[in-house]
Amino acid sequence: MTDSISRADLATLASTPLTGARMRQDDAPGNWFEAFASAWGKALDDQAARIEQKSNLIANEGGDNPSQITMLTAEAMKMSFLANSSHSSIDSVSKALETMARKQ
Numbered sequence: 001m002t003d004s005i006s007r008a009d010l011a012t013l014a015s016t017p018l019t020g021a022r023m024r025q026d027d028a029p030g031n032w033f034e035a036f037a038s039a040w041g042k043a044l045d046d047q048a049a050r051i052e053q054k055s056n057l058i059a060n061e062g063g064d065n066p067s068q069i070t071m072l073t074a075e076a077m078k079m080s081f082l083a084n085s086s087h088s089s090i091d092s093v094s095k096a097l098e099t100m101a102r103k104q
Contacts, residue, residue: 036093040082040089
């Protein structure tokens with residue numbers, strides 16, 4: 001770790017509120033860790049919407065052919081990958097923050 005950034009500085013950064021025009025929404029995250037989790041949530045919501053769209057095509061619009069079913073399966077597998085990745089990354093960052101806080 002460089003001399004210019006101490007552990008206390010990193011712990012403070014983790015809990016520092018986000019500011020600026022992009023964070024002026026009512027449901028805006030309060031700090032970068034919440035923003036990180038929120039970004040993962042948005043990615044998962046977007047993927048769920050794609051799965052729902054493919055599923056509706058198959059169920060309601062007669063798109064029950066092998067290629068559409070394969071595309072739905074691929075979208076579901078992508079969702080699984082994203083969910084696992086979000087869990088792993090959030091867990092890793094939270095453990096790092098916990099370790100950093102303990103060492104202060």
